[in-house]
Amino acid sequence: MTGKYAIEIEKVTKVYQKYSSRHRFKTFKSALVKGDLFKSMKPDELVTALEGVNFNVPKGMTFGVIGENGSGKSTLLKIITGITKPTKGRVTVRGKVSALIELGAGFHPEITGRENVYINGIMLGLSKKEIHEKFSDIVRFAELEEFIDAPVKTYSSGMYMKLGFSVAINVNPDVLLIDEVLAVGDAGFVPKCLDKINDFRRRKKTILFVSHDLSTVEKICDQVVWLKNGKIKTLGEPKRVIDAYLQDIAGQQEEVFEQRQQRVNEEYGEKKETVIKKTSDEKTSVTVQQSLPPDEADEHREQRWGKREIEIKKVRLIDLKGKPKHVFQTDEGMIIEMEVESYSRIKDFVFGLGIFNSQGIQCYGTNTLMEEFEAKSIEGKCEIACRIEKLSLINGTYYLDVAVHKIDGYPYDYHRNLYSFMVSSLNKDVGIFRPEHEWSFSSKIQFKSFKD
């Protein structure tokens, strides 16, 4: 083995061809009649999965590949493995490759785990003797001692995956390709896999790690490449690449939330005459019902009610710098701005807001009455802002209620779930709220670190 790089990818382009069924029939006929079997098989449509991808992975490096679904990550791995060939460009891999792409792809359901381990091992390039030596390691790692002589069709998908992982990792490769396989393991198995991967790192093996789990990528990778639409967007130090990637994702999500907001504004923004007449006319109350969302089980159950003696005309979410947005970080702050108008002088009013998560659980709720603001008067156009210094919410989508009502609860204008925002975070913590916290340990407690 010579050369500094374990994997060299030179200007790789992969174009997939789509054949339509009509076309297939035509070619079969022409293939028979004219005999131009190879020439006539021209595709109808081309899909470029990778375009001019160019990078090298030095020996001993753990290299992350990130990107959205369909960005070409799996195609790249397939080309490196040799399963498919690049349309253009060249790939050089030095050393024995083992790919954790589709675990247990070669398993036959009817025969036992034991027999499958042997056959799978042979497929992955081991000799019978080598498998024999490693057999007990493989089974122990997969935690399947009891089931190894049962047909594989009786395995759960988790057991299947464990056995596949265990065989592939025991091939003892120089280059290990890992494609999103850790996502399916149970809580006990994933750390074991990560341990094994860490073990490979220590032994200076080259690892190419494809994952959507950005925190793991950041933790274990020395370098990261971000693929977008088949091209390299950024390559470099993990933190920097992942941040850029997250920003790009946030930008896209921002658009989605923006669109939802526009739709909601159009749907509920107009002051509806029927609402005003509600009490005086029985007939129109039917119309009122119809002006509510048609289905109570509607996704987020957005609603707006109240006679709007005081109307909430506009609600904006902005960050602490004053920039309107919908995607926030856990440790970021948020200001909720409201424009309201009171059509007469009113003495009894309370402003309130509530934050709900996607399961409909209220994460927080407050109003001016609870916080002991005593209402005196409101008249004309006014503005209200509520500044949240730090959101401290976990990953997820949140919905916002804003309302103005009387002290006794009579609503002037109630906006239910009309506004939404997202909190994105690399943390995997659970619950509904993330209190600011810090861990400390005495010196006898030690943790493994992935990077020395």
Place this chain on the structure above:
Amino acid sequence: MLKLINNFKDIYKYRVLIQSLVSRELKARYRGTVLGFLWSFINPLLLMIIYSIVFGFIIGPRIPAFGGSPVLYALFLFCGVLPWTWFAAASIESANVLMIQGNLIKKILFPAEILPVVVLSSNFIHFLFGVPILLLGKLLTVLFIPNAPGFSIYLVFLPLVMLVQFVFSLGFGLLLSALTVHFRDIKDILANMLTFWFFATPIIYPMTFPIIQKSALFRTFLNLNPMTHIMIGYQNTVFYGEMIRWKKLSVTLLVGIVLVIIGYYVFDKLRDSFPEEV
């Protein structure tokens, strides 16, 4: 040509894999059955019994050949049907094998050409299980039917006939498996073609039938069919106890080798498209 030789070296290199896949195939086939491997014997035995009854008591008496002995005719029939079953099953399975085992081609680095080899080999082993039944039937006719042709030394050429069939089927299987990926119609065409082919091969009738011998057209047609010479090879060595037809069988072997080269060439040309098409 050099590349082709290298490719064949590769197949040799994968012999352990082929071996274990064949044994997996055989194990999986009867897994869960009570009789297990015995089925490999029972299937041809039952077939043989059915032939003896149908041709012995129902149709048989009207056939003048084989000294008027319907049981002899049943044995003759079995002589051809057994290897034909191997050929037909292997061909049909070859046409499907790349799609059925698509996971291997798509998901792991796997030498696709060994799949048709595995199909052919596992069906070959099945055929081999039937051979003792065939010989048992032969023994019974020798013992109980007067004037029945006896065993002869020419039986030693039986493996040679099998080799010719193996080579020819391999070429056919390679071609079929590669082309079916692109033209799925082949599966259906093949099923019909095999029925026609069966009757166009001297299996249920001997080549020596007067009607065939009288018509030059018939004879030429049958002689152009490689399976004819392979089937006659079985009939000569087992049923008649005669010498094989060296020349015709050698030509058939040559045809088989050419077919393997063509099949492999096509397979190799289309290989890169498999992961995307299956």
